[in-house]
Amino acid sequence: MDISALRDKHPSHWMKAAAIRALTLDAIAAANSGHSGMPMGMADVATVLFEKHLKFDASAPNWPDRDRFILSAGHGSMLLYSLLHLTGYSDMTLEEIKNFRQWGARTAGHPEYGHASGIETTTGPLGQGITNAVGFAMAEEIQRARFGKKIVDHHTYVIVGDGCLMEGVSQEAIGLAGRHELSKLIVLWDNNNITIDGTVDIADRTNQLKRFAASGWSIHECDGHDPDAIDRALTDAKKTGKPALVACKTHIALGSAAQDTSKGHGALTDPKVVADAKAAYGWTAGTFEVPADIKSQWETIGSRGGAARAEWEARFASVSQNKQNEFNRAYALDVPNKLSAAIKALKKKISEEQPKVATRKSSELALGVINPIMGETVGGSADLTGSNNTKTADLGVFLPENRAGRYLHWGIREHGMASAMNGMVLHGGIRAYGGTFMCFTDYARPAMRLAALMKIPTVFVMTHDSIGLGEDGPTHQPVEHLAISRATPNTYVFRPADTIETAEAWEVAISTKTTPSVLALSRQNLPTVRTEHKTKNLTSQGAYVLADAEGKRQAIIMATGSEVEIALNARDLLQAEGIGTRVVSMPCMELFEAQEERYRKRVLPGGPVRVAVEAGVQMGWDKWLTGERGKNNKAGFVGMDSFGASAPAEVLYEKFGITAEAVAEKVKSLL
Amino acid sequence: MDISALRDKHPSHWMKAAAIRALTLDAIAAANSGHSGMPMGMADVATVLFEKHLKFDASAPNWPDRDRFILSAGHGSMLLYSLLHLTGYSDMTLEEIKNFRQWGARTAGHPEYGHASGIETTTGPLGQGITNAVGFAMAEEIQRARFGKKIVDHHTYVIVGDGCLMEGVSQEAIGLAGRHELSKLIVLWDNNNITIDGTVDIADRTNQLKRFAASGWSIHECDGHDPDAIDRALTDAKKTGKPALVACKTHIALGSAAQDTSKGHGALTDPKVVADAKAAYGWTAGTFEVPADIKSQWETIGSRGGAARAEWEARFASVSQNKQNEFNRAYALDVPNKLSAAIKALKKKISEEQPKVATRKSSELALGVINPIMGETVGGSADLTGSNNTKTADLGVFLPENRAGRYLHWGIREHGMASAMNGMVLHGGIRAYGGTFMCFTDYARPAMRLAALMKIPTVFVMTHDSIGLGEDGPTHQPVEHLAISRATPNTYVFRPADTIETAEAWEVAISTKTTPSVLALSRQNLPTVRTEHKTKNLTSQGAYVLADAEGKRQAIIMATGSEVEIALNARDLLQAEGIGTRVVSMPCMELFEAQEERYRKRVLPGGPVRVAVEAGVQMGWDKWLTGERGKNNKAGFVGMDSFGASAPAEVLYEKFGITAEAVAEKVKSLL
Known part of the structure; x- marks a missing residue:
């Protein structure tokens, strides 16, 4: 040159x-x-x-x-x-x-x-x-x-x-x-x-x-x-x-x-x-x-x-106060006042109706409440709209001929979706969420990590969150992905057990300003386990006592998501034998960890046998099993230690030994 | 239609x-x-x-x-x-x-x-x-x-x-x-x-x-x-x-x-x-x-x-016996007989010379022994050849004009590299390894998981494996990536402490037939900690006693990779105060877990305080801290609980509190 x-x-x-x-x-x-x-x-x-x-x-x-x-x-x-x-x-x-x-x-x-x-x-x-x-x-x-x-x-x-x-x-x-x-x-x-x-x-x-x-x-x-x-x-x-x-x-x-x-x-x-x-x-x-x-x-x-x-500021000042407020609220990542009441109303309705639906469907129900009152949300899916249940009726599809559309068909591009969602949130004025199968967290990882590092509240809607997805087999069955997401600093990993917990998880995810969320949602139908309406957002505490022991508390079963039902059934088996058993639902380990020790101790007191059940690897659970007042010889885990397999979901749960009977047996072997 | x-x-x-x-x-x-x-x-x-x-x-x-x-x-x-x-x-x-x-x-x-x-x-x-x-x-x-x-x-x-x-x-x-x-x-x-x-x-x-x-x-x-x-x-x-x-x-x-x-x-x-x-x-x-x-x-x-x-078989039978043997050996994934002796010779030499080099350089030394005697290896890097130290002199670069080249310049394509390496191994007759920065495990994840699921021995050479990489900052500093790799079933995650352990790790990685390996290697120089030559491959046991306590064994410090040096220094501090301290080097948790309980108990007996030190997140360590005969109130971890930062490596270790002094203090606080 x-x-x-x-x-x-x-x-x-x-x-x-x-x-x-x-x-x-x-x-x-x-x-x-x-x-x-x-x-x-x-x-x-x-x-x-x-x-x-x-x-x-x-x-x-x-x-x-x-x-x-x-x-x-x-x-x-x-x-x-x-x-x-x-x-x-x-x-x-x-x-x-x-x-x-x-x-x-x-x-x-x-x-x-x-x-x-x-x-x-x-x-x-x-x-x-x-x-x-x-x-x-x-x-x-x-x-x-x-x-x-x-x-x-x-x-x-x-x-x-x-x-x-x-x-x-x-x-x-x-x-x-x-x-x-x-x-x-x-x-x-x-x-x-x-x-x-x-x-x-x-x-x-x-x-x-x-x-x-x-x-x-x-x-x-x-x-x-x-x-x-x-x-x-x-x-x-x-x-x-x-x-x-x-x-x-x-x-x-x-x-x-x-x-x-x-x-x-x-x-x-x-x-x-x-x-x-x-x-x-x-x-x-x-x-x-x-x-x-x-x-x-x-x-x-x-x-x-x-x-x-300066000219822009003058123009901005000339638009309606309502428009200004909405614009500023979205940029400030503030939620509208009515969100809280809307979520509570949904929870109340659900606790009464007690539907048995997949939590991906629960998520759609929550979005049905959120999207109409939060114009800043933009949803989407990496070509799994019907499976991820991410689209609500009001959104409209974003296309050149419909720039007001708030739903993206991202195509088969999990990584691009996650990274572009980060871009939307960084731009300001938008809260973006997008769905794929939990297993394809792998494809989106680089961008998911950056959301956590940048402290931005992108929401990753990860459905089909375990072997519970069934026949599609091990390439599609997450096993290590809960651990992967939990290992990442500044990331909320929610695995709700039913529609109530899903709504609560969404409330946190859509309100937080500095933390991305991963919502791990089931493909399969789950019963409503939160049958008694509580206005308080229990999921925001990370873990809580869902069903306490009757009689002397000899065991605590911890579970998340689809395995909470199994934990409750195991409790029934144990209580029938006179073994007082508490079930702790733990939809978000990170939020539980952030609680004061006093609360954590109330949920997980020292003494009883502890068994955790989750259709994923054990990594991440030892902290609550043998740490946190737990004991090495009084702790057990029921879950996966290998990749999954292709078969109907019920068969897989049976074959991999993730059943109420196995949990009850594990508890008894540790008493 | x-x-x-x-x-x-x-x-x-x-x-x-x-x-x-x-x-x-x-x-x-x-x-x-x-x-x-x-x-x-x-x-x-x-x-x-x-x-x-x-x-x-x-x-x-x-x-x-x-x-x-x-x-x-x-x-x-x-x-x-x-x-x-x-x-x-x-x-x-x-x-x-x-x-x-x-x-x-x-x-x-x-x-x-x-x-x-x-x-x-x-x-x-x-x-x-x-x-x-x-x-x-x-x-x-x-x-x-x-x-x-x-x-x-x-x-x-x-x-x-x-x-x-x-x-x-x-x-x-x-x-x-x-x-x-x-x-x-x-x-x-x-x-x-x-x-x-x-x-x-x-x-x-x-x-x-x-x-x-x-x-x-x-x-x-x-x-x-x-x-x-x-x-x-x-x-x-x-x-x-x-x-x-x-x-x-x-x-x-x-x-x-x-x-x-x-x-x-x-x-x-x-x-x-x-x-x-x-x-x-x-x-x-x-x-x-x-x-x-x-x-x-x-x-x-x-x-x-x-x-x-049939014609092919006839042609194959007509080539030299040596060629047939090499072809069949490579397809069978058998290693040549001389590998073991060559690795031992390298270990002996290193234990005498005791060089202070980065384990990425150690890896190059090991490859310098392996590649000449294993014609089936194909190396490469995602545009970080000089940093990953993956190229040895004899390989030649694969290009249309040099099809015999055994080294791939993959370009800035970590995912493509990992997936194409899987393809090479699946094809048969090739053992493929390739390098990038450990943090970009994120980009390669989908293919790394598939190697584990398919049970093929692809080798992922992941250098710059912690905040020890220094100034490039948190986007390049793995924190959760050891946990991510360890959470994945059927994956050996090696984090060797020096050249000897690196050579041992390579011996396992290049011999195994059904498990991919992740080699987590340091950017920074590390002392030779294995100063006494042992013909046995200690890394193949996953963990072993590197330095035992003098006097009453009050503490066990576990460490991997670059933090083994810190553990040894902490031991010196503690021993100087009369606190008998064992250092366990744990280059591969998966292989340690696969040992008989008798061996594991010999390495990690119940009783002493346990502290683990690793410049990554705690997830994955609780199993060895509070599980495996450990005790909740006698266990501690020194490592990262956030993303890293941009600064010289020594400053980062100091600021994030990953020092011999901090480890010694942690031990004392638990005695």
């Missing part, structure tokens, strides 16, 4: 972009780790985007109608941090840049949502950003349809690298965006032909332009170091009525000795390499120094959107 | 295909569950494939040079079972067909590897079959290069549905096959435009032909009900020098009332629907009855490959 020619041709642009490159080099040298090449390669594209296209106001980072900028190639975090610092985001101080990758800094190795304003999502696990972005763009469409173009009208821009495009989930994103004609989604591809192992083509020779075009995208190309070309491409990309890919031909680690090599992907920390690169840029300022005139130009960019923001 | 026209045009073909359709209808009606539409739609394609193209011999299902047939759309299992039964596979009796989806039957709801001959892989989780198939085709290329075309020369055929193609992992498969010009891979797409939720285009409008072409595939189309057209397309597809897609335009549930509808996807069990469909087919035989002449035609197809097989 003839760097000096670039410099000479667009001197003002060049020095702004050089500021990004210099800060990147300095921060990574100071941290002695990081990824230099991507910010150095994409600085020109980002500069043009921020200067000429991105609608934002650094002084109002949470302005709801801002354009969203997502760095899907999250390892290039210094690109984002540099932009935020340069444009004047108040929490992205030079001190933060200097503390790049250090304990407590906002400037983590990869962008972490919540650490600083302007970080719209956590990225680093590749392919997530572009898929989140699909959710952002859907959220924008849905809210525009609901609140009007005066209030909601913005773009979502995403920078992706070759890694994002190789991850399979990107195909799910591309397919969804193309199908739904998400014309306000613009993807900027850092097309540098370099990955860690070498040139991209050692692993992939896909023609990305043709690939995106095959899914209905508009395709654009530019020299990623020519500001005029970048500007033209971005201008064109916004006009097409389709999602747009802008392939930006770039040089990784531009201007350094490592340019165009895999070495350039990582941390360039050698003082001579850093010094030479800066010299090539014509950058003479000291370490972490940005000349005042350049900083000032950047700050002008940062405040460029101020007027538009 | 004008069924009678189809019938009249190709009467002999039609009746053979009708046999598949009739058996499908009967089996699903008997089971009262299953998926009718796919077998009914793809019967013509499958009939032509088996009759005219697939090289197989029903009497020798494991003939190594057979073509492989993979049903990626595994819910259409009755298609496969019908074909196996009709062509005369001896273990696929009519009784099995009648017992479809029942306990103990070979005919599970989805095809389960190992249940019956001719089931090349377990499918059902969509997208896996096509990705396995990429591994099959790679294995064929690698073995052809190694053993010669006389011995290895076959195709891999895959039937995929729309669901497979929507799953992101299929893009990883498509990219890999295109890049590597896997010309013996033929994908037959059941293009019926129907999924469970409706027509495909409610969720996807991707032009699949263009999508595959963008990755370098050859593209073919045919009417999936015209046997001549199918034959032509298959003939063409094999000639292109590229992987080939054959888009077969079909009608789901052909000839039934549910044809071309979502209803047709599932179980057609209504007697009238079944009877009417059979009538439309001109099928007059009774339930589960196949007229003798039709069965006989099918059996002729089943024995069609007999001569080719």
